[in-house]
Structure formats: C-alpha cells, structure tokens
Amino acid sequence: MTFAVGDVVAERTVHLTRESLVRYAGASGDFxxxxxxxxxxxxxxxxxxxxxxxxxxxxxxxxxxxxLGDVARIVDYGVRFTKPVVVDPVAGADVTVVATVGAIADDVARIDLKVTHGETTVLAKAQLRVAL
Structure with a gap:
C-alpha cells in the first residue's frame, strides 16, 4: 500500500436513525x-x-x-468531540467522513479525518495512524 500526502483514501456518508441509536445502545451498554x-x-x-x-x-x-481492508493496521486513533450529532426522529442524520493522508513518517501514515454533520464539524483533531 502506498500513500502520498494529500491523497483522499476514503469518503463516505453514513445515515443514522433513532433505530441506529437504540441498536448501538444495546451493543455498547450505553443506555x-x-x-x-x-x-x-x-x-x-x-x-x-x-x-x-x-x-x-x-x-x-x-x-x-x-x-484499506485487511492491510489496515491502526496503531493510534484520537479525536476531540466538538459538536453533537442531533438525530431527528423522522429524517435521521447524516455523518460524512473524508479521510486524507496528512503525513507520512517512519512507515506510518497519519490519516486526517474530516467528520461533519451537515456543515458542522463534529470531531476535531480526528486522526488515525496506520502502519504501512
């Protein structure tokens, strides 16, 4: 796997519903x-x-x-929560993630994540480090 700084490695929008939240609560135990x-x-x-x-x-x-599939080896992951994602009872909520290579050093790529709900950034300093 080869990366260059500035490469977008992934982009996806995930739709959340109230049912999604209930399912996550059951899986995580956070009720x-x-x-x-x-x-x-x-x-x-x-x-x-x-x-x-x-x-x-x-x-x-x-x-x-x-x-990244099977080749992904995440060695570190951190975020700062900045704004909540409000999930409308009818319309739900969309969370969009754009993952861009921010830096490469010592066989580790830093992947910077832009995570938004609408026009609002919901996670700041969201970064993964992936072993290459």
Whole structure:
C-alpha cells in the first residue's frame, strides 16, 4: 500500500436513525436516555436526541478500515468531540467522513479525518495512524 500526502483514501456518508441509536445502545451498554428520549434530552438542555459520541468516532474509523481492508493496521486513533450529532426522529442524520493522508513518517501514515454533520464539524483533531 502506498500513500502520498494529500491523497483522499476514503469518503463516505453514513445515515443514522433513532433505530441506529437504540441498536448501538444495546451493543455498547450505553443506555443514557439522551440517546433515545426527546423529553430527557430537552430536560437537560439539549437540542434533541444525540448520537453517541463513541458511535460517531467508530463510524469515522470504520470508513478508513473499510477502504484499506485487511492491510489496515491502526496503531493510534484520537479525536476531540466538538459538536453533537442531533438525530431527528423522522429524517435521521447524516455523518460524512473524508479521510486524507496528512503525513507520512517512519512507515506510518497519519490519516486526517474530516467528520461533519451537515456543515458542522463534529470531531476535531480526528486522526488515525496506520502502519504501512
């Protein structure tokens, strides 16, 4: 696998629904009601039901893993959560991930992830390091 700085290695939009959130809650064990109940989200001052942060983070990394396949060896992954993904009860929410090679050093590529919901960046400093 060869990369050059600036290469886009993957791009995908994932559609989330309230059902997606319930399924993730079951898989992760995170049953915080802000992820599935509008009334609770409103009581704590949120704009609506939110996708789990770790779900958003997982979606972002999965885009790279799917693109690189069996050759992907992630050695490090980090993000900073900046804005929530509000999942509308009818329309759901789209999360878009663009993965670009940001740097290459010592047989490791740094993949920079741009993760957005609409025009809003939801993960900042989202970077994977992949062994080449």
């Amino acid at each position: 915080n009601p802000i992820h599935y109940r509008d009334d609770v989200a409103a009581q704590v001052g949120l704009p609506g039901v939110l996708a789990h942060g770790m779900l958003t983070m997982g979606i972002a990394s999965s885009v790279v893993v799917a693109a």
